[in-house]
Amino acid sequence: xxxxxxxxxxxxxxSQDIERLAKLSQGEVTGLKTxxxxxxxxxxxxxxxxxxxxxxxxxxxxxIGKLSTGCKQIDDALRGGILSQGITEISGESASGKxxxxxxxxxxxxxxxxxxxxxxxxxxxxxxxxxxxxxxxxMISYFRQRSEKRKxxxxxxNIFIEHVADLxxxxxxxxxxxxxxxxxxxxxxxxxDSVAAVxxxxxxxxxxxxxxxxxxxxxxSLHRISSxxxxxIVCVNQVTDSMQSIGKKNIPALGLAWSNQITxxxxxxxxxxxxxxxxxxxxxxxxxxxxxxxxxxxxVFAPNLPNLSLMYVIDQEGIKALT
Amino acid sequence: MQSQRELCSFPIAPxxxxxxxxxxxxxxxxxxxxxPSELSKETGIGLEECLEILKLVCSESVDGxxxxxAPKPAVSALERLKEEQSLPPIITFSEGLDNxxxxxxxxxxxxxxxxxxxxxxTQMCMQIAVxxxxxxxxxxxxxxAVYIDTEGSFIVERLVDIAKATVDHCNxxxxxxxxxxxxxxxxxxxxxxxxxxxxDYVELLATVHLLPEFIKKHPKIKVVLVDxxxxxxxxxxxxxxxxxxxxxxxxxxxxxxxTEFKIAIVLTNQMTTKFSPGEDSRLVPALGESWGHASTIxxxxxWEGQKRWAWLYKSPSKKESRVxxxxxxGGVRDIVTFPADNSNDQSDDEPSSKRQxxx
Numbered sequence: 001x002x003x004x005x006x007x008x009x010x011x012x013x014x015s016q017d018i019e020r021l022a023k024l025s026q027g028e029v030t031g032l033k034t035x036x037x038x039x040x041x042x043x044x045x046x047x048x049x050x051x052x053x054x055x056x057x058x059x060x061x062x063x064i065g066k067l068s069t070g071c072k073q074i075d076d077a078l079r080g081g082i083l084s085q086g087i088t089e090i091s092g093e094s095a096s097g098k099x100x101x102x103x104x105x106x107x108x109x110x111x112x113x114x115x116x117x118x119x120x121x122x123x124x125x126x127x128x129x130x131x132x133x134x135x136x137x138x139m140i141s142y143f144r145q146r147s148e149k150r151k152x153x154x155x156x157x158n159i160f161i162e163h164v165a166d167l168x169x170x171x172x173x174x175x176x177x178x179x180x181x182x183x184x185x186x187x188x189x190x191x192x193d194s195v196a197a198v199x200x201x202x203x204x205x206x207x208x209x210x211x212x213x214x215x216x217x218x219x220x221s222l223h224r225i226s227s228x229x230x231x232x233i234v235c236v237n238q239v240t241d242s243m244q245s246i247g248k249k250n251i252p253a254l255g256l257a258w259s260n261q262i263t264x265x266x267x268x269x270x271x272x273x274x275x276x277x278x279x280x281x282x283x284x285x286x287x288x289x290x291x292x293x294x295x296x297x298x299x300v301f302a303p304n305l306p307n308l309s310l311m312y313v314i315d316q317e318g319i320k321a322l323t
Numbered sequence: 324m325q326s327q328r329e330l331c332s333f334p335i336a337p338x339x340x341x342x343x344x345x346x347x348x349x350x351x352x353x354x355x356x357x358x359p360s361e362l363s364k365e366t367g368i369g370l371e372e373c374l375e376i377l378k379l380v381c382s383e384s385v386d387g388x389x390x391x392x393a394p395k396p397a398v399s400a401l402e403r404l405k406e407e408q409s410l411p412p413i414i415t416f417s418e419g420l421d422n423x424x425x426x427x428x429x430x431x432x433x434x435x436x437x438x439x440x441x442x443x444x445t446q447m448c449m450q451i452a453v454x455x456x457x458x459x460x461x462x463x464x465x466x467x468a469v470y471i472d473t474e475g476s477f478i479v480e481r482l483v484d485i486a487k488a489t490v491d492h493c494n495x496x497x498x499x500x501x502x503x504x505x506x507x508x509x510x511x512x513x514x515x516x517x518x519x520x521x522x523d524y525v526e527l528l529a530t531v532h533l534l535p536e537f538i539k540k541h542p543k544i545k546v547v548l549v550d551x552x553x554x555x556x557x558x559x560x561x562x563x564x565x566x567x568x569x570x571x572x573x574x575x576x577x578x579x580x581x582t583e584f585k586i587a588i589v590l591t592n593q594m595t596t597k598f599s600p601g602e603d604s605r606l607v608p609a610l611g612e613s614w615g616h617a618s619t620i621x622x623x624x625x626w627e628g629q630k631r632w633a634w635l636y637k638s639p640s641k642k643e644s645r646v647x648x649x650x651x652x653g654g655v656r657d658i659v660t661f662p663a664d665n666s667n668d669q670s671d672d673e674p675s676s677k678r679q680x681x682x
Contacts, residue, residue, distance in 0.1 A: 033532055034532065034533065034536075036529070037528075037529035037530075037532040037533050038529075038533065040525055040526055040529040041519070041526065041529055041530065041533070042520075042522065042526065043519075043520070045469070045517045045518065045519050045537060046517070046518050046519075047513060047514045047515070047516060047517055047518065048470075048479055048482055048512075048513040048514070048516040048518055049510060049513035049514040051479050051513075051518060052479045052483070052513055062520060064475075064478055064479075079480065083478070085475055086474075086475045086476070213558060216557055216558035217558050217559075219558075220558050220559065223475065223522075224522065226475070227475070227520075227522055255596075256439065256594065256595065256596055256606070257595075257596075259439070259440045260439075260440060260553075260554075260557070260593045260594075260595075260609075262440070263474065263475055263476055265440070265441070300441060301440050301441025303445050303476035303477070303478050303481060304478040304480055304481040306650070306652070307441075
């Protein structure tokens with residue numbers, strides 16, 4: 001009646017204002033706010049023990065699991081894989097393997113939970129080069145061979161690819177196209193490759209404040225999707241030159257404004273060492289048999305992991321830790 | 324006295340402060356007999372905001388319990404001191420950090436940890452959520468914690484790591500001092516952390532609104548942690564004065580909680596880059612200058628090379644100082660510098676147990 005229509009409005013207005021506007025007493029307003037607050041809460045207060053055990057009307061989407069990366073050693077180092085909620089960023093210089101990693105996740109997500117997957121497909125949003133379909137096909141054929149059960153899964157059918165050129169189309173993809181896919185439950189992984197491309201041009205120096213705001217809004221939308229549909233978001237980021245004379249020569253692009261929005265940051269880089277991969281024949285296909293660069297995967301920050309780093313290589317199957 | 328107090332010392336949005344100053348309003352006295360409409364005309368600040376400012380500044384006409392500076396029934400300073408000293412702080416497991424803070428994270432106050440991503444804010448919160456539960460025979464508060472997660476970085480397996488290390492430590496102390504072991508277990512620690520996940524600022528406001536009732540029902544609660552306060556307030560707000568007002572109100576609610584229930588409030592905040600004309604850009608805590616008044620104690624966590632440092636930036640009783648710290652498998656710890664240190668992933672590598680007892 002007085003124009004207060006959303007829960008948000010009532011909770012954000014001061015009590016005095018509501019008293020004045022709606023001609024209610026202080027006690028009534030407090031009662032009103034309490035009732036609304038209880039409605040707003042999406043889950044009752046639980047204990048960490050409830051969370052751990054998944055008991056006591058613990059909403060399923062509060063339990064954060066892991067998505068396997070496809071390599072057991074990497075999974076072990078990451079304590080199971082990437083977090084199944086929140087935004088995981090994969091940053092690195094070009095040709096370090098970021099897209100490889102994403103493609104691999106598009107396959108593992110389709111595995112059943114017992115094998116570290118989320119039993120659904122992936123939405124792959126490309127902002128840069130064309131989607132590497134050939135490479136994906138190659139990886140799928142190798143991935144399938146590993147077990148009989150995998151041969152049943154039509155991996156290619158469950159990866160939905162969208163190309164967007166700029167921030168506006170990225171936002172409309174996220175707000176309009178994605179929800180359709182997600183509400184049917186057929187997708188449990190969203191990849192944005194890359195976030196950097198969308199923000200690295202188009203902004204002059206004086207617009208930096210706007211850029212931060214746009215980044216924050218994008219991240220907020222992604223987080224909302226992640227919590228609502230209970231799935232991981234993976235964002236690929238590029239690197240830029242570090243201005244420091246000591247330490248790393250590259251740092252992730254997009255600055256502090258973006259770093260504050262993500263849950264976990266993984267960094268991929270090439271070393272200048274090489275290794276000869278031994279040639280193995282598995283079920284008729286060749287694995288290895290060529291020299292390749294040794295690369296490193298580093299956990300820059302994650303709420304559940306120390307700052308570890310491990311070495312990996314990329315072969316026909318994809319990314320695997322160097323043993 | 325009160326009426327000579329400068330207006331810029333109140334938590335008013337900077338844009339309003341400058342408007343007040345340019346209209347000639349510098350101290351409380353200047354605003355004393357003004358109506359909101361008059362103030363609005365003079366300064367060009369909106370009517371609603373003028374009402375807020377006048378209420379904030381002229382406390383005599385408003386229910387005093389809303390303002391943290393409001394005079395309560397007179398308590399002598401000595402009584403206050405005795406009260407404060409009778410409430411032990413929450414010890415972290417870093418002696419350096421505890422010493423810097425004057426014993427640990429204090430009750431009845433708001434302690435804010437600010438830092439860039441990855442420096443350890445969430446780890447600090449989890450550590451405190453576990454440490455508040457340390458049994459009283461080891462100098463702990465034997466309390467419970469409310470953990471409000473706004474970023475989605477509360478991962479139970481990590482809390483379990485920290486809980487395990489603390490439980491092992493307590494059991495070891497029990498053994499050394501002849502107490503019964505098993506007073507505290509990983510399960511008891513997990514069940515003592517009450518968790519809420521906020522997805523936006525409205526949920527956060529709602530949670531804070533319902534906290535007093537919750538704490539009354541769970542009197543063992545001795546700390547409320549919010550990780551982080553900044554996350555939902557840094558976008559979605561085209562109207563910054565609304566944001567300031569909400570943050571100020573929230574801060575007041577926290578202070579009320581802290582003093583009424585004698586609990587500690589621990590908040591984490593992000594860092595942002597501040598560009599000042601003519602100066603190099605630097606990192607400052609987010610949420611603006613008016614938020615800076617909200618916390619009693621502010622600790623800035625930062626990296627210097629490969630080491631993490633905690634810098635006591637603001638405190639009513641301790642002087643500004645810095646200590647290095649590290650994050651191990653078991654949680655937040657001092658950096659142990661002697662060569663015999665066995666800092667590997669498995670062990671919780673703290674020095675001798677006796678320092679943990681608060682004497």
